Amino acid sequence: MSKLHRIAMLWVEGPLSYLEQLCVKSFLDAGHEVTLYHYGEVTNVPKGAEMVHGDVILKRDDFISHGRTGSLALFSDVFRYHLLTKCDDTIWADTDAYCVKPFETQTGHYFGWESDSHINGGVLGLPKDSPALAGxxxxxxxxFxxxxxxxxxxxxxxxxxxDAGTPVHVSELPWGIWGPAAVTHYLKKTGEDAHAFPVEVLYPVPFKRRRMIVRGGKRDAAMEFVTDKTTSIHLYGRRMRAFLLSRPGGLPDKGGLFEHLLEKHGIDPTAAPIVAKNLEPEVAD
Known part of the structure; x- marks a missing residue:
């Protein structure tokens, strides 16, 4: 019998924008309990989400940021691995994972292919005794x-x-090195990649087509990627926030899929705007 797992997310500090609000609320509305881990003050959190300080999983002293971008994605990668070893019946979800319908698993494994070559860890469920998780x-x-x-x-x-005494730190290696690249490697190494869902389940809208989710005239085209097997739509948070900043008022287009989802879950985008700090707006094409 499959069971509905708790969803764990991380937002280090600062206000959630309407994008993150939407994703958190989507899991709550699907019937999941949601824990949002944090390290500083976080505002705009949807009612019903449990707030827990991240120190219970990993001390803040262990923060790692990417050398080129300053992103905390590396820390987030490590955080989720520690979390999955400490929490029962829990599935990790990035704050840019929108829940289409409840996540259910009989084995504790819950992840999927994003492309023909890699498994993304944006949604990641692994049992505590997973050899891949240990790796x-x-x-x-x-x-180093x-x-x-x-x-x-x-x-x-x-x-x-x-050997020369100048080792390369992980933060100077390519983006995603401890994320999708590592997840794919260890799941393949242990054979747990057999549990991976096809692309349509967790990452139906391709990265290169992500802007269709925002554009007013592309709602139907975006939904063509979604099937009855889809349980999540990845919103590519950093890139999507940057693109949204390029739209009038920093808002999704009228009539688009994004606007429809905000309305469905009762999210007012003007009450939790996207902050331009550390973001370079994408040029609308």
Whole structure:
């Protein structure tokens, strides 16, 4: 018998925008209990979400940010791995994962392919005894480690820098190195990739087509990617927020899928605007 798991999310600090509000509310409205972990003050949190300080999972002293962008995605990656080892009956969801219908699992595994080549960890459920989860945790203990899935040539270059006393920190490696790249590797290594859902379940709208979700005349086209198997739509938060900032008033187009979802869940976008800090608006095309 499958069971409805608790949804765990992380928002380090600051106000939620209407995008994150929508995603949190979508899980609540689907019947999930939601825990939003945080480290500083967070506002605009939908009623019903439980707020828990992140220190119960991972101390703030362990923050890691990406060298090029300053993003805390690396810390978020490590946080979710620690969380899944400590919490029962819990599925991780990024704050840009919109819930179409309840997440259910009989095994504790809950994740899916985003493309033909990689599994995304934006939604991630793993049982505590998952060999892949153990591998991800072990990997994250060494911030100067060499990814074991790298080619011989790439590994040799990184090893040479270690030998020279100038090891490369994980924050200087490509984006997503401890995220989708690592998740895909360890799930394949342990054979747990057999549990991965096809693209249509968790990542139906491709990254390159994400703007269709916002545009007024593209609602039907965006929904063509969604099937009766779809349980989530990934909204590509940082990029989507940047694109929304390029629209009049920082709001989604009238008649678009995004506006429809906001109305469905009773979210007023003017009450929780997107903040331009650290975002470069995408040029509308």
């Amino acid at each position: 991800l945790l072990e990997m994250s203990h060494d911030e 480690g060499i990814p074991e899935w790298y080619s011989d040539g790439a590994r040799a270059k990184l090893q040479a820098q270690i």
